[in-house]
Amino acid sequence: MNAKTPLLLLPALLACGLAACSSRPDVRYRDPGAVETLTIDFGGTDLQRIASDMTDSVLKSPLFAGPDRPVILVGKVENRTSEHIDTVNITDSIRTAINRSGKARIAADAAGRAQIGEQIDYQRTGAVSPETMKEFGRQIGADFVLYGRFTSIAKKAGNEKDVYYKFTLNLVDVETGIQEWADEVDFAKASTRASIGW
Numbered sequence: 001m002n003a004k005t006p007l008l009l010l011p012a013l014l015a016c017g018l019a020a021c022s023s024r025p026d027v028r029y030r031d032p033g034a035v036e037t038l039t040i041d042f043g044g045t046d047l048q049r050i051a052s053d054m055t056d057s058v059l060k061s062p063l064f065a066g067p068d069r070p071v072i073l074v075g076k077v078e079n080r081t082s083e084h085i086d087t088v089n090i091t092d093s094i095r096t097a098i099n100r101s102g103k104a105r106i107a108a109d110a111a112g113r114a115q116i117g118e119q120i121d122y123q124r125t126g127a128v129s130p131e132t133m134k135e136f137g138r139q140i141g142a143d144f145v146l147y148g149r150f151t152s153i154a155k156k157a158g159n160e161k162d163v164y165y166k167f168t169l170n171l172v173d174v175e176t177g178i179q180e181w182a183d184e185v186d187f188a189k190a191s192t193r194a195s196i197g198w
Contacts, residue, residue: 042085042165050167050185051093055101057183058146058171064103071140072098072171073107075147081165082154090167094146107142144180146171159193 063070074095077087099106108116116139123133148169155162164186171181 042081042083046165046187047090047093049187050090051097053185054167054169054183055094055097058169058181059098059101059103061171061181063144063171063180064101069103069105070143071105071107073142073145073174074098074109075145077148077150077167077169079150081150081152082163083152085150087150090150094169105140107140142174144171144173160190161193162188162190164188 058064074091077091079085079087095106095109098104120134120136122128146169148167150165150167152166153164165188166184166186168184169182170179172179
């Protein structure tokens with residue numbers, strides 16, 4: 001090996017280094033129902049638990065015991081946690097589960113009503129035959145509104161961090177304003193870091 005050998009190897013070493021830096025991450029599928037413990041933050045396991053527990057609870061209410069299927073508007077869940085959580089994901093899962101149960105009918109939410117409004121406007125342009133054009137003012141009003149609140153309390157001391165979550169839902173009679181059902185799910189998550197800093 002002479003003095004020029006290290007210089008000749010330099011391009012090869014640089015190429016290997018760049019290849020290592022640009023290598024793709026190890027991507028794999030996982031069971032979406034498996035418990036997720038990647039971080040202490042709200043995650044898929046928490047969403048599934050909340051949606052399942054709340055749906056099971058509300059459908060056990062006497063309101064759904066009879067042959068009549070009440071019309072429910074699944075409203076908003078206010079996020080009062082310290083995290084940016086898309087609560088629409090939670091209400092979508094609850095809405096879907098209630099609909100699948102066959103015990104209630106689901107009224108269109110704000111996004112659905114906006115789409116309906118666009119369709120009604122389109123049908124009134126004259127592009128739709130009068131025989132198939134839908135009449136305005138025939139939508140069925142909701143019997144109940146389901147809405148809620150999501151809160152959290154976060155604490156940390158040294159390398160320890162603890163977060164307590166509480167998810168509350170209320171089912172209110174639209175005509176009377178009476179709360180006919182309410183329930184809540186709570187859970188806590190804790191983590192310890194080996195190094196300082198979060």
